[in-house]
Amino acid sequence: MYEPDTYLCSWFLPDNTGGYVDIPGDLQLRPLRPPTGQVYGTVPLQYTEHLPGVVETSFPQSMSVPVLYGRLANGGSVTLLDAHFQLWVAGGYITGSAALLGKAAFFGLAGVPAAPTSVVPPRVTSATFQITALDAALGVPPIKDVSNPHLPGGEEGRWAATVNGSAARTWLAEGAELTVSYYHRMRAMDPCEFNLAFSPVATVALTEAKPLAIVLDQYIQPLRKILSIATGKPQDLSYLHVELEGREGKYQVVGTGITQAPFASSTAAFRAHKSVVRALPDELSLLDLVTQWAQYAAAHHPLVETYGAMLHTRDQHPRSRYLLLIQALEGLYGYENKASSEQRQAKHTASYEEALAKAKNELDAKTFKFVKKHLSKKPSTSLDTALDALITGLPVNIIDRLGATELIKEVKAVSTTTGLTTAGALRVVRNDLAHGNRGYEPHHLQVVVGLLEFIVRGHALRILGCPEAVVGRVFPTD
Structure with missing residues (x-):
C-alpha cells in the first residue's frame, strides 16, 4: 500500500493536560528499518513555574508512549508503536518500533481513529505476509x-493457462490457522500484452487477538527461520499487513526486518531455493512446524536458540560460525540426553562421597584436603561422544566427508593423540579456537562449517518432526 518514502502527516502529540494537539510533521519509511519522523513548529513542552511569569525548562525533552497516532496528508493513517520523541524549542524527532499504515477512509479501507485517545496498542486478529522461498516450501507451483498454438494439440490462435487449484492449504492448530496460497494478477485488457503472475502469501488468523510483537515471535519469525533452514539460505520477510481488533481495513506494517519488497513467483527462483521442505507433496503441516519451533524457543532449546540466532546473518567469519555450530550440537546432545546424564551424575555423586569417606580415614589431613579439592564432583564428559552420535545419527552419515577435509587431516597429522577420531579432531579445533590456542586457515574452516551446517539443519528438521526423507534431502548427493 505504501512504498518506502517520506510522507507528510500530522502527529497527535500529548499536550501535558490529558489531551492531544495536532502538529504538522512527516513520516519516514525505509526498508528493514524502524519508522522515524519529525514534527515542525510549536510543540507542547513541559516546564516548571517557580514564580508567576518565571519558568524553567530543559532541552531536549523526551517522552515515550505505547502508541502514537497520526494522519497522513493523503488521508491515510499511521499508528506508531512504542513511540519515543524528543522535542526542542520548535519541532522534534519521533521514532517507533513499528508503524501500522492504513489507507484513507474514502477508499473504503482504514482511516485514522476519530479520537486518538487510546494509549493501549492495537491487537492483531490476522496477519498476511510474504517470505522469500515460501512458494518453494509449499512445493507446488x-x-x-x-x-x-505451437504445441501439439494447441488450438490455433489461443494461449491458455490452467490454475493449480491444489496450490493452497490451510492448517489448523489451537488458537490459530495458517493458510498458504497464491495471490494472482492478470493483465488481460491490453490488446498488445497478456500477462498472468502469482505471488505466494501466508495468512495467520487468530482466535484471540494478540499484540503485534507476539504474532511476530510466535508465527511469522518461526516460519521465516524454518524456510531458512529448509533452503540453507537466509530468507527475508518481504511484506506484512495486519487486521486489527475493533478497526476496519488492513494495515501495512513497516519496521525492522521487513524489506518492503513483495515479489512474484518465478521458475528460476523456485528452483534456486532448493527447499528440502515441500509441504504439500510431503503432507507436512507448516503450522505444526511453526508451533513446534515457537515452543522450543520459549523453552530455550539449545539448538533452536543458538542456531536460530545465526540463521539470518549473511556475513559471518567461519571461526565464529564454527564455534556456534559446535555449541548448537553440544547443547542438543545434552538436551536430548538429560535423563541419562542425571543418572550418571547421581551414580558419580554416590561414588564421590564414598571415596571421600574412605580417603578421610586413610590419608593425613593435608593430603585429604588436596584430594577433596581436586577430585571432580562431576563425571567426565566427552564432546567427542556427542559429536560422533549426532553426526552418525542422521539418515545420511557424512563422517567420512568431514574426515577427508584439509582441516581435519591437518589436525590429525600434528596430534600427539594416537588414533584421534574425526569427532576428536573437531573437538580439538573447537578448543583451539575458543581458548585462543591457535588459528586455522579460514577457507579450511569454511569447508568444515558447510558440512557442519548440513548436520545442524538436519537435526533442526528432525526435532521439528520432519520425516527421514525430508531430513535426508538436506545433504547433497555429490
Whole structure:
C-alpha cells in the first residue's frame, strides 16, 4: 500500500493536560528499518513555574508512549508503536518500533481513529505476509499446465493457462490457522500484452487477538527461520499487513526486518531455493512446524536458540560460525540426553562421597584436603561422544566427508593423540579456537562449517518432526 518514502502527516502529540494537539510533521519509511519522523513548529513542552511569569525548562525533552497516532496528508493513517520523541524549542524527532499504515477512509479501507485517545496498542486478529522461498516450501507451483498454438494439440490462435487449484492449504492448530496460497494478477485488457503472475502469501488468523510483537515471535519469525533452514539460505520477510481488533481495513506494517519488497513467483527462483521442505507433496503441516519451533524457543532449546540466532546473518567469519555450530550440537546432545546424564551424575555423586569417606580415614589431613579439592564432583564428559552420535545419527552419515577435509587431516597429522577420531579432531579445533590456542586457515574452516551446517539443519528438521526423507534431502548427493 505504501512504498518506502517520506510522507507528510500530522502527529497527535500529548499536550501535558490529558489531551492531544495536532502538529504538522512527516513520516519516514525505509526498508528493514524502524519508522522515524519529525514534527515542525510549536510543540507542547513541559516546564516548571517557580514564580508567576518565571519558568524553567530543559532541552531536549523526551517522552515515550505505547502508541502514537497520526494522519497522513493523503488521508491515510499511521499508528506508531512504542513511540519515543524528543522535542526542542520548535519541532522534534519521533521514532517507533513499528508503524501500522492504513489507507484513507474514502477508499473504503482504514482511516485514522476519530479520537486518538487510546494509549493501549492495537491487537492483531490476522496477519498476511510474504517470505522469500515460501512458494518453494509449499512445493507446488501456481500453474497446473499451459497450452499454446505451437504445441501439439494447441488450438490455433489461443494461449491458455490452467490454475493449480491444489496450490493452497490451510492448517489448523489451537488458537490459530495458517493458510498458504497464491495471490494472482492478470493483465488481460491490453490488446498488445497478456500477462498472468502469482505471488505466494501466508495468512495467520487468530482466535484471540494478540499484540503485534507476539504474532511476530510466535508465527511469522518461526516460519521465516524454518524456510531458512529448509533452503540453507537466509530468507527475508518481504511484506506484512495486519487486521486489527475493533478497526476496519488492513494495515501495512513497516519496521525492522521487513524489506518492503513483495515479489512474484518465478521458475528460476523456485528452483534456486532448493527447499528440502515441500509441504504439500510431503503432507507436512507448516503450522505444526511453526508451533513446534515457537515452543522450543520459549523453552530455550539449545539448538533452536543458538542456531536460530545465526540463521539470518549473511556475513559471518567461519571461526565464529564454527564455534556456534559446535555449541548448537553440544547443547542438543545434552538436551536430548538429560535423563541419562542425571543418572550418571547421581551414580558419580554416590561414588564421590564414598571415596571421600574412605580417603578421610586413610590419608593425613593435608593430603585429604588436596584430594577433596581436586577430585571432580562431576563425571567426565566427552564432546567427542556427542559429536560422533549426532553426526552418525542422521539418515545420511557424512563422517567420512568431514574426515577427508584439509582441516581435519591437518589436525590429525600434528596430534600427539594416537588414533584421534574425526569427532576428536573437531573437538580439538573447537578448543583451539575458543581458548585462543591457535588459528586455522579460514577457507579450511569454511569447508568444515558447510558440512557442519548440513548436520545442524538436519537435526533442526528432525526435532521439528520432519520425516527421514525430508531430513535426508538436506545433504547433497555429490
